[in-house]
Amino acid sequence: MAVNLKQLAELLGLSQTTVSRALNGYPEVNAETRQRVLQAVRETGYRPNRAAQRLATGRAFSIGMVMPIAPGIDSDVHFGEFLAGLAEEAVKHDFHFVLNPSAPEDEEVTFRRLAASGNVDALFLAYMRANDPRIAMLKSLSIPFVVHGRSIGESRDYPFLDIDNTTAFYDAARLLIQLGHQRIALINGPEYLAFSIRRKKGMLRALAEHGLALDEALVQHSLMTDEHGYRSMQRFLQHEQPPTAVLCSSTVLALGAVRALNQAGLKIGEDISLIAHDDVLPMLKPENFSVPLTTTRSSLRAAGARIATRLIGGILKRGDYPDQELWRAELIVRASTGPAPQK
Amino acid sequence: MAVNLKQLAELLGLSQTTVSRALNGYPEVNAETRQRVLQAVRETGYRPNRAAQRLATGRAFSIGMVMPIAPGIDSDVHFGEFLAGLAEEAVKHDFHFVLNPSAPEDEEVTFRRLAASGNVDALFLAYMRANDPRIAMLKSLSIPFVVHGRSIGESRDYPFLDIDNTTAFYDAARLLIQLGHQRIALINGPEYLAFSIRRKKGMLRALAEHGLALDEALVQHSLMTDEHGYRSMQRFLQHEQPPTAVLCSSTVLALGAVRALNQAGLKIGEDISLIAHDDVLPMLKPENFSVPLTTTRSSLRAAGARIATRLIGGILKRGDYPDQELWRAELIVRASTGPAPQK
DNA sequence: CGCAAAATTCAAAGCGCTTTGAGTTCGCTA
DNA sequence: TAGCGAACTCAAAGCGCTTTGAATTTTGCG
Numbered sequence: 001m002a003v004n005l006k007q008l009a010e011l012l013g014l015s016q017t018t019v020s021r022a023l024n025g026y027p028e029v030n031a032e033t034r035q036r037v038l039q040a041v042r043e044t045g046y047r048p049n050r051a052a053q054r055l056a057t058g059r060a061f062s063i064g065m066v067m068p069i070a071p072g073i074d075s076d077v078h079f080g081e082f083l084a085g086l087a088e089e090a091v092k093h094d095f096h097f098v099l100n101p102s103a104p105e106d107e108e109v110t111f112r113r114l115a116a117s118g119n120v121d122a123l124f125l126a127y128m129r130a131n132d133p134r135i136a137m138l139k140s141l142s143i144p145f146v147v148h149g150r151s152i153g154e155s156r157d158y159p160f161l162d163i164d165n166t167t168a169f170y171d172a173a174r175l176l177i178q179l180g181h182q183r184i185a186l187i188n189g190p191e192y193l194a195f196s197i198r199r200k201k202g203m204l205r206a207l208a209e210h211g212l213a214l215d216e217a218l219v220q221h222s223l224m225t226d227e228h229g230y231r232s233m234q235r236f237l238q239h240e241q242p243p244t245a246v247l248c249s250s251t252v253l254a255l256g257a258v259r260a261l262n263q264a265g266l267k268i269g270e271d272i273s274l275i276a277h278d279d280v281l282p283m284l285k286p287e288n289f290s291v292p293l294t295t296t297r298s299s300l301r302a303a304g305a306r307i308a309t310r311l312i313g314g315i316l317k318r319g320d321y322p323d324q325e326l327w328r329a330e331l332i333v334r335a336s337t338g339p340a341p342q343k
Numbered sequence: 344m345a346v347n348l349k350q351l352a353e354l355l356g357l358s359q360t361t362v363s364r365a366l367n368g369y370p371e372v373n374a375e376t377r378q379r380v381l382q383a384v385r386e387t388g389y390r391p392n393r394a395a396q397r398l399a400t401g402r403a404f405s406i407g408m409v410m411p412i413a414p415g416i417d418s419d420v421h422f423g424e425f426l427a428g429l430a431e432e433a434v435k436h437d438f439h440f441v442l443n444p445s446a447p448e449d450e451e452v453t454f455r456r457l458a459a460s461g462n463v464d465a466l467f468l469a470y471m472r473a474n475d476p477r478i479a480m481l482k483s484l485s486i487p488f489v490v491h492g493r494s495i496g497e498s499r500d501y502p503f504l505d506i507d508n509t510t511a512f513y514d515a516a517r518l519l520i521q522l523g524h525q526r527i528a529l530i531n532g533p534e535y536l537a538f539s540i541r542r543k544k545g546m547l548r549a550l551a552e553h554g555l556a557l558d559e560a561l562v563q564h565s566l567m568t569d570e571h572g573y574r575s576m577q578r579f580l581q582h583e584q585p586p587t588a589v590l591c592s593s594t595v596l597a598l599g600a601v602r603a604l605n606q607a608g609l610k611i612g613e614d615i616s617l618i619a620h621d622d623v624l625p626m627l628k629p630e631n632f633s634v635p636l637t638t639t640r641s642s643l644r645a646a647g648a649r650i651a652t653r654l655i656g657g658i659l660k661r662g663d664y665p666d667q668e669l670w671r672a673e674l675i676v677r678a679s680t681g682p683a684p685q686k
Numbered sequence: 687c688g689c690a691a692a693a694t695t696c697a698a699a700g701c702g703c704t705t706t707g708a709g710t711t712c713g714c715t716a
Numbered sequence: 717t718a719g720c721g722a723a724c725t726c727a728a729a730g731c732g733c734t735t736t737g738a739a740t741t742t743t744g745c746g
Contacts, residue, residue, distance in 0.1 A: 004731095004732055015697070050461075050733095052734085349702075349703095396705070398701085
């Protein structure tokens with residue numbers, strides 16, 4: 001049924017060499033010949049055998065990732081979403097995955113084994129921490145990689161895709177300040193993760209620019225679950241001087257936070273303002289909240305797809321991708337933000 | 344650095360044929376020779392080149408899965424957990440994954456393409472529904488597959504691994520009845536999923552055996568998120584005659600349910616009893632709830648690992664695995680269950 | 687028109703493994 | 717002791733692609 005190169009070449013009256021070259025974009029093929037080849041491919045439905053390509057080229061056509069199985073990460077909804085983007089793009093290029101679950105303490109070994117196995121052409125890395133030691137390690141492994149996020153304190157000379165978390169939360173905080181809010185709280189992700197650190201920093205910067213300080217009692221760090229959002233918000237509300245506005249690192253956290261607010265009988269957008277970061281989880285749309293949420297938005301799935309594109313592009317040596325990308329999150333104003341209540 | 348078959352054979356003074364056979368367990372190799380070969384493998388660290396094996400055997404050494412990107416599934420925490428188990432096992436055998444995200448309406452096409460691509464030796468299927476059409480389709484595709492869960496109404500002649508949901512919830516409900524509960528509620532997963540249907544059925548059976556009926560107002564179906572657990576429980580509590588006990592299809596749902604109960608000032612295990620199904624999510628341990636949860640337990644990760652084992656075993660034609668497995672969930676009693684309160 | 691250079695195309699040699707078909711060797715039977 | 721099957725082992729032929737080095741055809745110019 002399926003034709004192979006040999007048959008295709010025969011059909012065209014060409015050598016395998018020429019057909020192969022035509023398909024792989026080599027310059028020494030006559031333009032007209034190439035068209036004929038492409039046409040024949042269309043007609044026959046020829047698809048190169050990946051196993052043979054792997055053997056002949058030594059490339060694996062697959063990308064590896066160490067799937068963290070630390071508590072609270074593997075089962076994180078954000079992980080699935082990102083993975084979907086990555087996989088979606090990979091499958092388009094007929095790339096495989098090697099998913100390697102690993103406990104944090106075994107990660108280094110896992111990475112080494114993966115890189116040495118010859119089973120992957122590139123690695124992907126996420127959940128960046130400050131001074132993340134994995135970056136230096138990967139550099140030493142001489143295998144291409146792309147990082148989702150950025151470390152802090154490390155030199156910046158590695159390929160990454162990150163969103164500008166600092167600016168996102170700076171923008172969000174500034175908006176709140178402009179609306180008259182002075183006491184702003186933060187429900188953040190885990191304290192050791194780089195994005196959390198940056199978001200807090202962005203918020204601090206906006207406050208500082210307006211002569212405001214951040215009350216550490218109004219900052220909570222936790223896994224980004226609904227449950228934690230709820231608890232954090234409750235804690236804030238019990239404060240003798242509760243915040244009039246809150247920044248949330250995820251719509252998942254916001255879900256819990258909103259519940260705590262409803263329960264306390266507070267009107268969102270009036271009594272208290274809320275801005276959340278929106279990873280565009282299909283399950284949790286900010287516009288569907290009882291009071292539509294003002295958000296800083298950046299699609300996690302799109303990030304996954306983009307990283308796959310860069311990884312694959314790099315392996316195939318096609319296209320020319322920037323080594324470092326910093327996406328700016330959009331600040332989308334909906335109904336959950338309003339002027340600070342008058343005392 | 345890495346040795347290949349040829350070098351290994353040379354080293355041993357044997358032919359490649361013999362070495363290959365020794366390694367692949369063929370019977371016509373002298374036992375002593377085989378030992379020598381195995382010893383040499385250990386010394387040299389020889390690892391067969393997968394790309395070459397793929398080409399020579401025509402097998403892909405990889406398993407495919409269609410990753411559902413329906414709202415509420417891809418980002419489901421349960422998905423990540425299951426995947427971790429699957430991947431963990433796959434990586435041990437040096438198997439790849441082909442993850443194919445697909446919207447439900449494209450699933451059939453995706454499966455066909457995947458099966459025809461030659462990139463996978465076997466498929467894996469989950470999120471079973473009643474009368475699931477995918478089963479007939481997969482049978483027609485002539486590619487091995489294993490289903491996680493079971494359909495309902497389909498003939499049973501396909502390979503699956505499922506837990507005995509009916510019995511699990513039968514057991515749980517019976518325990519509650521024995522404790523004197525008469526009004527029992529159910530917070531279930533999505534109505535169209537087979538496991539939800541079976542759990543309800545198990546519960547109904549236990550009730551019926553004791554002459555009790557199920558009040559449909561005490562049944563909620565939803566995605567298994569914290570949020571939905573909370574809402575469902577709230578709804579129950581507003582009922583003119585609230586339940587004295589509740590069955591939950593997931594600890595994630597229970598999380599929300601517990602919050603609603605706390606908020607209502609009800610004492611769990613005293614005013615109201617709660618049993619949840621526990622998928623053993625590392626993030627959410629039933630023993631860590633404020634009141635430790637009585638659960639029906641079955642590890643999702645273990646199920647993933649087992650399915651990978653069976654799939655891989657089938658492909659390699661190693662070992663002999665049952666075609667159909669029904670795991671029994673353990674009913675573990677903790678503090679969230681107690682006698683029904685006296686009126 | 688003739689020839690070197692440029693543009694194309696090709697035959698053949700791998701890539702590292704599995705597997706077929708053909709030896710060898712050895713122990714026994716006749 | 718010849719003959720035969722059982723037990724092992726081997727050489728060689730692929731698997732379907734890429735790539736090297738050479739051959740062939742065109743093109744450009746003097």
